[in-house]
Amino acid sequence: MLVLLHFHQLGHSPFTVATLFLYYEIFGAITNLVGGWRGARVGLNRAMNIGLATNVVA
Numbered sequence: 620m621l622v623l624l625h626f627h628q629l630g631h632s633p634f635t636v637a638t639l640f641l642y643y644e645i646f647g648a649i650t651n652l653v654g655g656w657r658g659a660r661v662g663l664n665r666a667m668n669i670g671l672a673t674n675v676v677a
Contacts, residue, residue, distance in 0.1 A: 627636050658666040 623636050623640055626639060627633075631639075654666070654670075657669075661669070
């Protein structure tokens with residue numbers, strides 16, 4: 620929400636801010652679906668460890 624308010628404060632139109640929020644929600648849902656699929660496929664413990672390792676490397 621703070622990011623959306625920041626973009627509004629920068630002068631972006633309400634349509635642009637709404638589009639940014641829409642993209643954020645869509646890609647969040649896709650991320651959750653892919654994460655759930657990977658967790659079911661390789662096991663939750665291993666998927667969590669892979670995610671942790673990815674965050675450390677990044």
